[in-house]
Amino acid sequence: MKLKLLILGIFLSAFSMQSQEYFPKNDGVKTRNTNYTVFKNAKIHIDPQNVIENGMFAIKEGKITAVGKSINVPENSIIIDLKGKEVYPSFIDLYSDFGIPKPKKAENGNSVQYDAGREGYYWNDHIKPDTEAIANFSFDKKEAEKFHKAGFGVVNTHVPDGIIRGTGMLVALTPGVTEGDRILNERSSQYLSFDKSVQSRQAYPTSIMGSMALIRQAYLDAKWYGNGNAKNKDLALEALNKNKDLVQIFATDNLLNEFRADKIGDEFGVQYVIVGSGKEYQRIDKVKASNATYIVPLKFPNAFDVEDPYLANKLSLEEMREWNQAPANLKMLAENKVPFTLTTHSIDAEKDFKTNLLKAIDFGLSKEAALAALTTVPAKTIGQEGKIGVIKEGAWANFLITSGDYFDKKTTIYENWIQGEKKLLNSMDVTNITGNYDLKVDGKTYSLNIKGEPSSPKTELKLGDTKIGSKISFNDNWMNLLLSSPDTTKTEFIRLVANIPAQTEQFSGKAILPNGNETSFQAIMKKDSDKDKKDKKDKEAETHKVVPVTYPNIAYGFKNLPKQENVLFKNATVWTSEDEGVLENTDVLVKNGEIIKIGKDLSAGGAKVIDATGKHLTAGIVDEHSHIAASAINESGHNSSAEVSMEDVVDPTDINIYRNLAGGVTTIQLLHGSANPIGGRSAILKLKWGESADNMIFEQAPPFIKFALGENVKQSNWSGGRFPQTRMGVEQVFTDYFSRAKAYETSKNEEGFRKDLEMETLVEILNGERFVSSHSYIQSEINMLMKVAEKFGFNINTFTHILEGYKVADKMKEHGVGASTFSDWWAYKYEVNDAIPYNASIMNEVGLTVAINSDDAEMSRRLNQEAAKSVKYGGMSEEEAWKMVTINPAKLLHVDDLVGSIKTGKQADLVLWNDHPLSVYAKPEKTMVEGVFYFDIERDSEMRKDIKRERNELIGQMLKAKNNGVKTQPVTIEEKQRVHCDLLEEVK
Known part of the structure; x- marks a missing residue:
């Protein structure tokens, strides 16, 4: 086995020598090209709604100078033919810490600090509006390349530390220019959160409600300070007042905190841009009512490994639903006309961004809405409408050149131009050979899957059901493919070589067999039959069946909120909790959420009649x-x-x-x-x-x-x-x-x-x-x-x-x-x-x-x-x-x-018990609040059946997902803490 690996290593080394670069890259500062560069014959996505087929555009000194079906080509222009290619605006990420060093934790972290640690600033260290991203920024070439590969040209970066975090800056990810040229706006926005600064040990606040109160007090103090009332200078309050007219971006980590942020904004007349949680679909009505633009992380939970029935039983319906429903979040935002942008925050931009984006599209997000969320919406949100996120005259020359529809899984980004500077990602001359093939060589037919980037493909090879070792090298359209012997006891290889200069559904070349003899091979791309396509579509539809959202979106939530009812309880034993005491065989009439009448032999008057004979009716x-x-x-x-x-x-x-x-x-x-x-x-x-x-x-x-x-x-x-x-x-x-x-x-x-x-x-x-x-x-x-x-x-x-x-x-x-x-x-x-x-x-x-x-x-x-x-x-x-x-x-x-009692004119908060209410055997059959039955024991019984059915359905989906090779996460068992007076929590 070691000998086989050694030979394979020698063989691959020879391949890598062929592709060695002899000219070093210039990573230093470049001189801008002052000539015109004209791109022609491209399918140009000007913006999410408008496309020019076979169009042209020109750029000069980092800006787009003309775009159209046909444009005047200036003399001495560099002309690039993009026939068969598509052009999109480069993407924009509004929530990033790109180029910002990770804030260092305060020393002596175990000791408690009650007073502020900064002199001349606000009384609380976690209020830091004076922080400036530009003072902490350093271009990170390695991270920039990840953004480049994902299609991004601009990020809004900030120091992610504190409750009021200070100003962010809008940065173009331009390769090879000076720092100053990259900065589009050094004070683009102000950031807020509910999380404390890690750079201070100051104890307050320790809770989310403390963070909210602190923000309110800071706003009040800033107004007071701005009116000239302070005796001492406060640099934090000065900065807060200076930043108040900037775009205000509020980072949250769950749906309830999104609404809490919006609540503070409403109180002080501030419309926040809210960094969401990806769970907006759970209360889309309130999300829409916030009138906020949302920055949504493109992150979805993995399926759970539910093969163990014991562990599967411990998994909550809420967790299973989130896996099932979360990919449809963006679709629901778009359908409800909630403006949103996308962020790579919390994911690997290079590895996960496009995969998750395509998943959202599979779940119903339109390509137009997806492109808008990456271009025009963030541009408008950050006050750069018409300058970035579009391909139009006067805009920055930030654009992608792709092999086809960006939202196709197989599409390759060739180049990412930012401020008119080219970032080469994949050569446009490289043929895309990815796909599934029948590989015929030496009398055998292998199943060959070529995947990955066209310039650096990877292979999976099978002979029947047996996996075969393989390694591919693809340079200058020459493919070298090494096949291990199906017999693992032998150190033998078949070497394949072919030149593939153009896109094709089949190719052939020379094969060198283990005995040194030469022969030919043929690779023919597999095509799904109509039946295979239908089966695949049906399978995807089954996997993507999204279960309905309930209120709340957990077990026992309502598919539709119950409505107020007019109800007549007949012949109940009524515990009034008033001077009248306990009334036998008595009727209680509820209308419009109030108790209207109490007595015997009452008429329904159009109300729903409930026979309460032998039962007890009490106040809630x-x-x-x-x-x-x-x-x-x-x-x-x-x-x-x-x-x-x-x-x-x-x-x-x-x-x-x-x-x-x-x-x-x-x-x-x-x-x-x-x-x-x-x-x-x-x-x-x-x-x-x-x-x-x-x-x-x-x-x-x-x-x-x-x-x-x-x-x-x-x-x-x-x-x-x-x-x-x-x-x-x-x-x-x-x-x-x-x-x-x-x-x-x-x-x-x-x-x-x-x-x-x-x-x-x-x-x-x-x-x-x-x-x-x-x-x-x-x-x-x-x-x-x-x-x-x-x-x-x-x-x-x-x-x-x-x-x-x-x-x-x-x-x-x-x-x-x-x-x-x-x-x-x-x-x-x-x-x-x-x-x-x-x-x-x-x-x-x-x-x-x-x-x-x-x-x-x-x-x-x-x-x-x-x-x-x-x-x-x-x-x-x-x-x-x-x-x-x-x-x-x-x-x-x-x-x-x-x-608190059953009396005419009071709110209809009532409980119907099946037995004496002080008995250990008594159960509420119906619990009414203001005329609405929020608990009904018969409805509860049906809910239990529905929950069991839904759990089984979702477990089935997860099992299928795992069988299809989808990555899973283990089930973890966490007991929810019971809350009493002495529970202490700590905000981050």
Whole structure:
């Protein structure tokens, strides 16, 4: 075997010597050609919509001077005949870090930094609008060649570091010119993201909501600074104001963050160009409504290896759908008239770009839309319309010369001209011999597949089903092909030589057999029969069958969002959670999302009738303390994060929304975590499964905020170094911040007032415009916070957890605070050791408004059972126990006039149970929110069948894809983390 390889190596060395270059390339600066160069007889794609057949164009000094069917040819012109060739504008990539060195991580990465590390700049290191790409740029010849081969002539590059990242620059990838000649615009755009700078250890922000709040504050501060109010110079704010009229490009990494970026833009009147995720198809309606231009990465997930049934069972439907649907994303953007461009970011431009582009076209993207996304759309987006991305008079001479239709797999890019400078990629004189052939030599017929670039082809050879070793060399249209012996025990070769000067479907030449005898060979290109073409087309159609998008686009999502219905529930046992108590054999009529009538023998009046005989109808459960449906929980970078809002991080795709509806929950307070004494603002949500995050916000609910006491905020179990570290330090935090807030409110009428989002929130608390829900355990701290509140003239609205509430219930009543507690959680940390299961009933007897909450995605699905525990522990009546998960939490959230009970005029948030709602056997059969059934047990049963069927279909597609040689990825098993108050996350 070693001998065979040695002989093969010697043979190939001889081939390579024939193609050796004797004249070195000049990689230095070239003198521009000032003559005219005229190209004729080409099929010219002027732009995506207009083509000139057999046309001409001229260039001089880097610009196109004329183009048309026929043009005047200036004297002394260099004329290049492009007969049989096509010409396209070179491509443009608007999201790149080309030529930019990778930002270096800050040293001492394990230590925590709270203050800014730069003097004379903004108070947060992650706001870096003063960064300039041009100051960091160096032309990277190796990377440029990858772009050249993919067809690109211009990139918009930037330093990909920080939240506000500074200015990008538009660069032509021109070979062999000075740096200055390449720069089309040194301040082309400003870049933003939600990711922190790796060059700073400054802790804040640690969450996506912190990044959003920081951007808002930076915008406000820039306006304030621009009005001349600052006493000290701030170079970052100066740069932010200087950059505000540039194109604003916002980089995101998932669909929800795309919408979050657009939300900030809408608030400040900024229309971002959004770097998307490739998942825009999942909410194309919201994508279109953003009015943004999208920069979309041309990256698709690989199929999963699902041969192992156990691992396949662990694969989520969401992951399988993404593989199936993502290649159709660009088609859906185009069909919905969403302007988009394409980027090579996150892929290998040379290896993957065209492959993925052709895949998108296979999935329905038109060639015209694809070309526009690479040329005219990015040119218009970056303010270079008519200058790049087109072949027209006055535009830069950036164009590709190809062997044919660029969007054909076999088409070769011969040359990529940029600013009138030629980059040779493949010789136009090289014959393209790629294809599948029947190779006949020495009485045998081999199956020969020649693939790759025409100038450097590769081969695959088979004799029947046996793979045969082969190696090809193709230079100056001379082909040398080496065939190994089918008998692997022999070191024998057949050498083939042929001259192939022109494109042909067959060629022949000389063959030298192992015994030295010479003979001839013939290679005839295979043609698919009509049947083969049909079978291939059918096979591709089957593989490319795209499953429908649902809302959300995961298991149990709706193909069509459910509609509001008028419904009459007949003969139910109605738990009113009002003074009327439990009503037997009673009807409830719902119209237009409201409860219209309650009584006996009601008429339907055109409403849908549901026989509820033997069943129980209740108000929807209200969870005062929840952490489901969130992309982040804690902003732990500061000891106060009153400027952040949970409304910014609502995740409408969380499956726990559906599971909560299946447990009868219709309203939740999505609370910030307990990482700091003053946490973030709450989001009160209606659980409208399938709706967008905005449509889940309970608009009529008043604003809330989360405070926290105890072990978490003083970092007993966390590694941290910020103040406070003790319980008395926690008290000082509240005192300091509310003192500052009072002073801030006083300063509002002063000249040069600076709006501070954190202080604005605290002032709302002082003025009774925002309510406080406080994480609490120990009686001493409960007393402390009530005293601090009273000192500053406001009340705590709710103590949540409050497991020592039974010790201070009388003082709580005097203060006017409610309680939202666990039924029987205790001993999971030291400050919970005094918890007792009688806590809820004792506080209820004292006269407090008491609710049972979850703080847990699993517990929230059985809050009805949690409420029932107080019947046993404390002897509460069933009706009073039930109120602790319906009307009482509604009162704590100040929405009891709208939800929490069954009463005429209230919103129709209702649950129909198959059994007594406090029973462990009870199941919700239907859960209604504002007259819409977002959960229905019969529909759920059908969904399960559909999910099973779809999973099997997608697994079948993946198995077929693997059998067809498609690259696959392994299934990885990841358990989703359950979210509680103490979950810490870190933005990149």
